[in-house]
Amino acid sequence: GGLRDYHTALWAVAVRFQCLSFREIPRDDIISPEELDILNRSVDFVLRVRNELHYLKNKKQDVLARELQKDVSANLGYQEGNEVIRVEQFMRDYFLHATNIHQYSEIIFQRCIETRRTIKKVFSSFTKKNLGDGFHASDGHLILGENDTGLLFEQNPGLILTAFELCQTHDLVLNYQIKRQIKQHNHLLDETFLNKNDVRTFIFNTLGNKNSERFLRHMHEVGVLGLLLPEFGHAHCRVSYDFYHRYTADEHSLRMVRFLEELENTPDEFKELAEIHQQLDSKVMLKISALLQSIGKNKDWESLEQRLKILSLATVHLDLNPEEVKIADFLTGSAYLMIETALHSDIHQPAVIESFAKKVGTLDKLNLLYLSSYAELRAVAPGTWTSWKKVLLSELYQRSHDYFKQPESLHSRSLTTWVEVYKILHWEFPPEELEFHFNNMADEYLETVSAEEAALHMRLIRSLKDKSFIFNHSHHEERKYHQVILCCPVKFEAFKILVGALTARSINILGAKTYVRRDGIIIISLHIEETERLSRDNLEIWKNLNQDLRDVFEGHTDLPKLLAGRTRYVSEKKSTEAIMPKVKVDNISDPKHSIFRIEARDHLGMLYKISKVFADFGIQIHSSKISTQGGCGIDVFYVSHRDKKLIFDKLIRRIKEGLISAMLVENPEDID
Numbered sequence: 001g002g003l004r005d006y007h008t009a010l011w012a013v014a015v016r017f018q019c020l021s022f023r024e025i026p027r028d029d030i031i032s033p034e035e036l037d038i039l040n041r042s043v044d045f046v047l048r049v050r051n052e053l054h055y056l057k058n059k060k061q062d063v064l065a066r067e068l069q070k071d072v073s074a075n076l077g078y079q080e081g082n083e084v085i086r087v088e089q090f091m092r093d094y095f096l097h098a099t100n101i102h103q104y105s106e107i108i109f110q111r112c113i114e115t116r117r118t119i120k121k122v123f124s125s126f127t128k129k130n131l132g133d134g135f136h137a138s139d140g141h142l143i144l145g146e147n148d149t150g151l152l153f154e155q156n157p158g159l160i161l162t163a164f165e166l167c168q169t170h171d172l173v174l175n176y177q178i179k180r181q182i183k184q185h186n187h188l189l190d191e192t193f194l195n196k197n198d199v200r201t202f203i204f205n206t207l208g209n210k211n212s213e214r215f216l217r218h219m220h221e222v223g224v225l226g227l228l229l230p231e232f233g234h235a236h237c238r239v240s241y242d243f244y245h246r247y248t249a250d251e252h253s254l255r256m257v258r259f260l261e262e263l264e265n266t267p268d269e270f271k272e273l274a275e276i277h278q279q280l281d282s283k284v285m286l287k288i289s290a291l292l293q294s295i296g297k298n299k300d301w302e303s304l305e306q307r308l309k310i311l312s313l314a315t316v317h318l319d320l321n322p323e324e325v326k327i328a329d330f331l332t333g334s335a336y337l338m339i340e341t342a343l344h345s346d347i348h349q350p351a352v353i354e355s356f357a358k359k360v361g362t363l364d365k366l367n368l369l370y371l372s373s374y375a376e377l378r379a380v381a382p383g384t385w386t387s388w389k390k391v392l393l394s395e396l397y398q399r400s401h402d403y404f405k406q407p408e409s410l411h412s413r414s415l416t417t418w419v420e421v422y423k424i425l426h427w428e429f430p431p432e433e434l435e436f437h438f439n440n441m442a443d444e445y446l447e448t449v450s451a452e453e454a455a456l457h458m459r460l461i462r463s464l465k466d467k468s469f470i471f472n473h474s475h476h477e478e479r480k481y482h483q484v485i486l487c488c489p490v491k492f493e494a495f496k497i498l499v500g501a502l503t504a505r506s507i508n509i510l511g512a513k514t515y516v517r518r519d520g521i522i523i524i525s526l527h528i529e530e531t532e533r534l535s536r537d538n539l540e541i542w543k544n545l546n547q548d549l550r551d552v553f554e555g556h557t558d559l560p561k562l563l564a565g566r567t568r569y570v571s572e573k574k575s576t577e578a579i580m581p582k583v584k585v586d587n588i589s590d591p592k593h594s595i596f597r598i599e600a601r602d603h604l605g606m607l608y609k610i611s612k613v614f615a616d617f618g619i620q621i622h623s624s625k626i627s628t629q630g631g632c633g634i635d636v637f638y639v640s641h642r643d644k645k646l647i648f649d650k651l652i653r654r655i656k657e658g659l660i661s662a663m664l665v666e667n668p669e670d671i672d
Contacts, residue, residue, distance in 0.1 A: 002101030003050075006043055009105040012112035022108065030111045031104065032184075039104040042097035049094060052076060064094070088239050095237035095248055103183075103221065110176040131166050133159055141175040142167050153181055157188035160224060161202050168206065168215055174222075182222040189227045199228055199317040207284045210265060213258040216291075220250065231314030235294040246381035249294045255379035256290035260371065272394060273374055276367050285324055286368060288315070289331035290375060330365055331372050338373040342392040343627040344597070344636045348448035348513075350410045351591065353399050363404040370397045387480035388510045388529060389627075413447050420451030425458060437461070440518040442622075444592075448513075457515065457523050460487040464521065468553040469494075473542040475530075481510060482528035484542070486549070490522040495621050496611040497559065498524055501548045503608040503668060504562040505541060507534065512624040563605070563669035579632055581663035583656045587645055593622055593638040594646040598659055602633035605668035610635060612671055613658040617651070618642075 013019050017026060022036055031039075052072050053061040064072065070083055073090035080086035128138035134152050136143050142163060144152065153160055160182055167174060174182075206212050206219075219225040226233020235249035247255065260277070267274030280286065295310050311329055320328065337359060345352045360366050373393060378385040403410050422434060437458055438446060446454070460470045469488035476483065486498045495514060502509060510527040517523075528534065534541065551557045581600040589595055598610055607626060614621055618641060625636045639646070646652050665671050 002098045002105065003043070003046060005102050005105035005109075006039075009108040009112070012109050016112040031108055035104055035107075038100055042100040042104075045093070045097040046101065048076065091239040092237045092248075095239065099237065107176050107180055131170065133162055135163065135166055137166075137170055137172055140172060142170075142172040142178060143175045144177055144181075150181060153185040153188065157185065157193055158197060160186065160189060161197070164206070164215060164219055164224070165202070167218065168209055174218055179218075179222050182224065186223045186227060189224065194228070194317050200319045203228060203288075203318060204284050207257075207287045210261055212287065213254055213261055216254060216257060220254070226250075228317055229288075229291055229314060230316070231295055231310065232291045238294065247379070252379050253291045253293050256293065256372075256375040257287050259375045259378045260286060260290065263371070270374070273371060277371055280367060280371070282327055282364075282368060285327045286331070286371060288318070289328050289372065292328060292332050293335055293376075295332040327365075327368065330361075331368060334359070334369060335372070335376060338369050338393065338396065339377060342373075342396040343389065344625050344634065346448075346590075346623045346625070346638055347392070347396045347399060348623075349444065349590065350413070350447055351589075353396075353403050353410060355589075356396070357400050357403050360400065363401065366397065366400055366404065386529075388527070391479045391481070415446075417446045417449065417451050417454065421454045421458075424451060424455045429458060429462075434458070437517070441515060445515060449515075453525070456485070457487070460485060460523065461517075461521055464488070468492075469549060471546045471549055473545075475536045477536065480530045482530060482534060484526050484528060484545075486524045488522060488553070490516055490520045492522075492553065493615045494522050495524055496608070496615045497549065497552055498526065499608045499611045500559040500563060500668075501545055501552065502526070502528070503605050504548065504559075504566040505545055506566060506604060507541075507545075508604070509607050510626055512621070512626075514620070514622050516620065560669040563608070563667070581660045583659050585646070585652055585656070587647070590638060592645070593640055594652075596637045596639060596655075596659075598633075598635045598637070598663070600633055600663040602628045602631055606633050606663070607635060608668045609662040609665065609671055610637070610659060612668075613655065613662050614639060616658065617655050619646075619655070 010022075013022060013025060017024070019025055022031060022039070025031070049064065049072060050062060052075050053064065053068060056068060056071055056075075061068075069087045069091060073086050076090065078086045078090050080089060128136045128143070130136055131142075133156075134145050136145060163174065163178060163182070166172065206215055209215065216225060219228075220232075220236075226236055232250060232253065235253065238249040239245075240249070245252065260283075263270055263274045263277040264283075267278070277283070292311070292314055295314060308325070308329060311325065311332070315325075315328065337356075341347065341352065341356050345356075347353065347356075357366075360369060370393065374385070377389060377393075399410075409416075418438065422431070425434065449457075456472070460472060464470050464487055469486060469492075472485040472487075474483050475481075484498070484502075486494055488494050495512070499509065499512075508529045508531070510529050512527075513525045515523040515525075530536070548557075548562060552559060552562070579599075579601040581598065583599075584597045586595040586597070600606060607624075611621065614637070619639050620641070620643075622638045622640065624638070627634050641651070646655070662671055
């Protein structure tokens with residue numbers, strides 16, 4: 001909470017001025033009484049929070065963990081009845097006070113470590129560069145002249161913006177003296193001043209800089225950015241009390257800007273995204289939309305009219321033209337559209353691509369949304385952007401891009417895939433065998449698989465013959481994931497067996513596809529996360545998995561025994577806070593399947609528990625998307641019952657109850 005910064009400043013004052021408190025400092029240019037009052041109030045608040053933590057835990061507890069925030073906020077007198085809003089109010093106050101402590105402690109510390117005027121400093125005073133208006137450049141810093149009386153910004157508030165322009169032009173950093181004076185005088189940038197000055201040019205020039213995030217942070221630190229962009233100012237230290245967002249809203253937006261600029265500064269790391277970004281005409285609007293992300297995330301502003309009203313107020317000083325307003329509204333209002341679709345929908349289904357493309361509207365908007373979604377995912381928390389999410393977003397982008405370029409290609413995919421499979425296999429299989437395979441698969445089979453996948457499926461089925469099953473493993477080097485395929489007679493509870501065997505080996509599953517042939521053969525394809533343990537060269541684990549499957553299929557063991565004997569790895573983190581499971585059923589979005597969305601505490605074995613419940617009710621899983629948000633697992637399944645949607649309310653209710661009960665069982669082997 002900034003207390004370490006505070007104590008560091010106290011030590012510096014003791015060494016430099018031989019004082020035991022800030023109020024004893026013998027100079028009035030270090031920190032003013034008004035600033036000291038703010039600092040003391042903030043320190044008092046943080047100490048009260050710290051004491052409350054000690055009382056709650058009955059021991060030394062200096063970490064304000066998420067599960068403690070509800071009790072602390074209530075005990076400190078926050079009255080809001082809604083627990084979520086109450087915690088968000090409390091945490092915003094906490095971060096505001098922590099920011100005050102850090103900033104004022106840093107000002108004091110910097111003044112204390114100033115050395116007395118030495119020969120070196122005398123010499124450097126001759127080398128500093130005069131930039132005009134009372135500003136000078138010295139040792140990479142923007143400084144004021146030695147004769148400054150502290151009235152520079154009071155006499156001419158416009159010089160506040162000039163200071164930032166000089167920093168950008170000469171690649172400088174504001175020194176502590178200018179920071180302090182701007183904080184004291186930023187109230188002069190009022191509506192009257194902003195209406196008379198060209199704020200648009202200033203903001204657009206700033207965001208046009210390849211390293212604008214650095215300068216935006218300087219502006220934000222002294223309270224200027226929130227005055228120029230009021231909605232960003234409202235987001236200052238705003239907290240989302242969920243399992244997903246790690247940072248405050250303002251920090252999240254600045255991180256988005258940073259990751260967008262990385263595409264320009266280090267393009268080789270994200271080649272596809274960097275190429276799209278390079279061709280973009282709306283780079284500045286992309287950054288502006290990132291700074292205004294809180295508009296789209298406020299649930300009270302869901303209607304277009306409300307968003308446009310807030311957007312016009314948020315950008316009142318930018319004088320955006322109608323096209324720029326449309327871009328900002330689209331990106332703020334659709335912040336999660338691409339992420340939700342890629343992570344939780346079956347993007348191989350033509351209907352999903354058509355629906356997504358209709359919501360996006362144009363290819364230009366698709367490019368903007370792809371870049372914004374990438375920045376959003378990276379900004380949420382360290383580790384949120386994974387190679388698998390990169391694959392899903394890229395695939396959704398490519399399929400949607402092709403649809404915008406040639407809409408008819410989406411529905412001609414079946415014929416194209418058929419022809420490509422024939423080219424691959426015409427030396428291995430007679431045409432009638434290919435016909436038999438495709439005629440006995442689901443209608444959407446050729447629309448959802450690649451030619452290479454279909455060819456592999458046929459080879460596996462040919463190898464099956466009178467065997468119990470065929471197991472296949474491959475590694476995708478570029479996309480950083482493993483793929484395992486199980487081919488067997490449909491009479492076995494194959495999905496449950498495969499998922500159970502993987503769970504017993506503590507292997508994390510990313511997604512699944514199931515293909516059932518009408519002659520009684522099932523093909524299950526799973527994507528597996530590549531980890532240090534599951535490296536490309538570790539083939540032993542797949543041999544062991546194959547043996548586990550053989551033991552189960554041949555009756556030498558069963559899944560509960562396998563699961564009970566699994567190895568627990570240190571990396572298996574357990575959430576200390578309970579998450580009540582939720583199950584939602586959608587019978588509208590897909591024409592052939594019911595869609596189950598299960599949210600629960602993320603844990604190894606979650607997918608196995610779900611697959612067992614579905615197997616017990618005779619539910620066929622066709623595809624699944626596995627993802628996490630913070631400590632919450634979100635698994636989406638496209639399912640059917642006897643080749644039809646689930647239409648009976650009683651059956652759906654019983655399945656929901658079974659899923660929720662299974663999520664509350666600690667160990668997967670203990671499920672009845």
